[in-house]
Amino acid sequence: MRESHLKILQYITAIGIFFLVGLHLIISHLSSGEPTDWTSVAQRASSASWLAAYILILIFGIYHGLHGVRGLILEFSLPDRAVKVLNYSIVFVGIAVFGYAIYIPVHAF
Amino acid sequence: MEKITFKVQRYDPDKDKKPHIQVFTIPFKHGMTVLDGLIYIKENVDNTLSFRSSCRMGICGSCGMLINNLPMLACHTPIEELKKDTITVKSLPNFPIVRDLVSDLSLLFAKHKSIKPYIIAPDMAEIEKPTAEFLQAQGQLVEFVQFAYCVKCGLCMAACPTMATDKHFLGPQPLAQAYRYSADRRDSGAKERFRETDTPHGIWLCHLAGACSEACPKGVDPALAMQLLKRGIISDSLRLRKKPVPPSVAPPQAEKKPRVAVPDFTIKKPGAKS
Numbered sequence: 001m002r003e004s005h006l007k008i009l010q011y012i013t014a015i016g017i018f019f020l021v022g023l024h025l026i027i028s029h030l031s032s033g034e035p036t037d038w039t040s041v042a043q044r045a046s047s048a049s050w051l052a053a054y055i056l057i058l059i060f061g062i063y064h065g066l067h068g069v070r071g072l073i074l075e076f077s078l079p080d081r082a083v084k085v086l087n088y089s090i091v092f093v094g095i096a097v098f099g100y101a102i103y104i105p106v107h108a109f
Numbered sequence: 110m111e112k113i114t115f116k117v118q119r120y121d122p123d124k125d126k127k128p129h130i131q132v133f134t135i136p137f138k139h140g141m142t143v144l145d146g147l148i149y150i151k152e153n154v155d156n157t158l159s160f161r162s163s164c165r166m167g168i169c170g171s172c173g174m175l176i177n178n179l180p181m182l183a184c185h186t187p188i189e190e191l192k193k194d195t196i197t198v199k200s201l202p203n204f205p206i207v208r209d210l211v212s213d214l215s216l217l218f219a220k221h222k223s224i225k226p227y228i229i230a231p232d233m234a235e236i237e238k239p240t241a242e243f244l245q246a247q248g249q250l251v252e253f254v255q256f257a258y259c260v261k262c263g264l265c266m267a268a269c270p271t272m273a274t275d276k277h278f279l280g281p282q283p284l285a286q287a288y289r290y291s292a293d294r295r296d297s298g299a300k301e302r303f304r305e306t307d308t309p310h311g312i313w314l315c316h317l318a319g320a321c322s323e324a325c326p327k328g329v330d331p332a333l334a335m336q337l338l339k340r341g342i343i344s345d346s347l348r349l350r351k352k353p354v355p356p357s358v359a360p361p362q363a364e365k366k367p368r369v370a371v372p373d374f375t376i377k378k379p380g381a382k383s
């Protein structure tokens with residue numbers, strides 16, 4: 001995958017996070033009612049559209065964050081072999097974090 | 110007579126463990142440049158001082174140095190403009206030191222070479238054995254000519270903060286030249302250059318600090334070139350980039366019409382009766 005493809009995904013996930021986290025903030029903190037009430041949480045947890053939104057936030061957030069960390073590390077003079085190790089490590093961490101984090105919303109659904 | 114103080118970096122790899130500063134006080138004349146001062150020191154005070162210079166008029170790029178903590182061309186820097194009584198001169202940062210004020214620029218030239226800084230045309234036979242010039246409209250020239258003013262002095266590479274942390278980073282000069290050639294309508298090698306620059310140590314490590322454009326003595330604005338290169342690479346990745354039209358060659362000159370023959374009766378032959 002070319003660096004430009006990764007960068008395009010970084011921009012897309014940034015826009016996605018802006019809208020999805022914005023939606024989350026509006027629902028959780030700006031709307032009327034008790035969004036943190038157990039019944040409200042349970043209702044959202046059993047909704048397919050909310051599940052999709054949570055999964056998207058998770059994917060976008062993990063990708064955006066880890067790609068940013070990768071960019072920080074790449075600022076240093078790493079040889080090509082170290083860059084390969086870094087790439088595989090980032091992918092492994094991302095999949096592991098996603099697998100761990102996806103359990104709760106899927107289980108609640 | 111007015112005097113000016115020069116604090117000059119000295120380093121002899123055969124004798125010194127690390128660079129040190131040597132102080133010289135020399136006569137100052139109105140209009141003197143930093144290079145004039147260094148030449149005076151070499152000719153009159155210490156002939157072991159080593160530095161590069163050539164054209165002394167800001168066109169060759171040889172005399173790039175760190176002058177009062179800013180990368181500049183020594184020949185292009187009048188002492189009066191610095192507004193200081195003490196001038197500190199060191200070799201360019203981000204490059205290894207060969208000796209005194211002489212930097213090892215081989216990495217710059219290697220990186221420049223890696224981006225294929227020449228016209229790549231579909232008809233390479235025409236490039237190698239040209240029959241005529243490639244046609245290019247004035248408006249097409251304007252799109253890239255600013256970036257063609259680069260003299261490869263290395264000041265932008267010395268100023269770049271990313272170069273300071275990552276020696277593998279291509280750097281402003283090669284990246285700007287990659288755009289210069291990719292934007293040239295006579296060229297069809299943009300994809301090859303994108304492959305070289307769209308890498309982990311390529312264009313995406315540029316964070317638009319802008320120090321390169323500030324340091325450039327020729328007004329090239331490498332920062333602008335790099336942002337345009339990013340745009341070109343993204344367009345190419347999204348398959349939005351227009352396919353380049355092969356350059357056309359100037360048509361052959363029209364055949365000259367034969368000259369009108371002069372009638373014989375107008376020319377008198379010698380000895381002929383009138």
